[in-house]
Amino acid sequence: MSKKKDESETEKEEARIGVFVCRCGINIAGVVSCPDVVDFSKNLDGVVVAEEYLSYCTEGGAREIKDAIEKHNLDRVVIAACTPKTHQPVFQAVLEDAGIPPRMLEFVNIREHDSFVHMHEKSVATEKANELVSAAVARAKLLEDVPTEIVDINSSVLVVGGGIAGLTAAIDLANQPEIEQVVLVEKKNTIGGRMAQLDRTFPTDDCSI
Numbered sequence: 001m002s003k004k005k006d007e008s009e010t011e012k013e014e015a016r017i018g019v020f021v022c023r024c025g026i027n028i029a030g031v032v033s034c035p036d037v038v039d040f041s042k043n044l045d046g047v048v049v050a051e052e053y054l055s056y057c058t059e060g061g062a063r064e065i066k067d068a069i070e071k072h073n074l075d076r077v078v079i080a081a082c083t084p085k086t087h088q089p090v091f092q093a094v095l096e097d098a099g100i101p102p103r104m105l106e107f108v109n110i111r112e113h114d115s116f117v118h119m120h121e122k123s124v125a126t127e128k129a130n131e132l133v134s135a136a137v138a139r140a141k142l143l144e145d146v147p148t149e150i151v152d153i154n155s156s157v158l159v160v161g162g163g164i165a166g167l168t169a170a171i172d173l174a175n176q177p178e179i180e181q182v183v184l185v186e187k188k189n190t191i192g193g194r195m196a197q198l199d200r201t202f203p204t205d206d207c208s209i
């Protein structure tokens with residue numbers, strides 16, 4: 001057995017993972033049995049603590065996670081909640097506040113990928129949540145921190161295409177303090193691209209304009 005394998009196995013044994021199952025009011029808890037997912041999680045290898053809470057993306061929720069990190073000396077966190085697209089940065093900030101590198105977060109979506117799509121099959125939804133959490137815990141054990149390196153960049157940026165992707169990229173870039181200038185080029189005489197041709201959009205039903 002190689003030395004590298006020995007080291008990774010030691011890391012695995014030492015992982016101290018906390019699992020936090022968000023009820024999201026009734027959005028998740030109305031379908032998935034959160035207490036069952038918590039009980040299931042407690043028996044997974046590497047899991048030191050598993051808890052559930054009404055809404056982890058609130059001040060109270062962040063405090064619950066930070067208290068558990070401190071109390072149980074956690075070094076990895078699994079959040080079972082909604083979409084990482086919007087909420088992963090929220091919980092990465094919570095980890096950072098608690099002194100854990102943000103990359104030690106594993107995020108699993110038991111709302112859009114589970115309670116929303118299996119709302120009429122509650123036991124199946126709970127089983128799926130267990131499987132998603134189990135996979136997230138297995139992956140969390142292998143997580144390693146990747147330190148962030150700051151590098152010099154070109155401070156003028158050209159964005160080609162004024163659709164939603166180009167507009168969002170241009171705004172995000174313009175809000176970065178290190179970017180001096182953003183030039184947005186659109187070949188048509190109006191911006192907005194495909195989105196500007198739509199009325200209301202899935203999933204939020206927002207007016208697309």
Ligand SMILES: Cc1cc2nc3c(=O)[nH]c(=O)nc-3n(C[C@H](O)[C@H](O)[C@H](O)COP(=O)(O)OP(=O)(O)OC[C@H]3O[C@@H](n4cnc5c(N)ncnc54)[C@H](O)[C@@H]3O)c2cc1C
Pocket residue numbers: 160161162163164165166185186187188191192193194195198200201202203
């Ligand atoms: C019927 C329909 C319904 C949809 N419903 C939804 C929905 O409900 N919810 C949802 O989230 N999404 C929906 N979508 C998808 C969504 O509209 C698209 O994913 C999104 O608009 C794509 O944005 P984009 O910026 O990537 O591309 P585009 O909107 O295609 O924008 C690209 C822009 O780049 C410009 N461009 C291209 N080449 C050049 C060039 N060489 N130089 C300069 N400019 C250039 C184009 O003129 C255009 O303005 C729907 C799409 C369709 C067609």
Ligand code: SF4
Pocket residue numbers: 022023024025027028054055056057058081082083087111
């Ligand atoms: S973290 Fe996500 S799942 Fe939990 S309450 Fe907030 S929005 Fe809902």
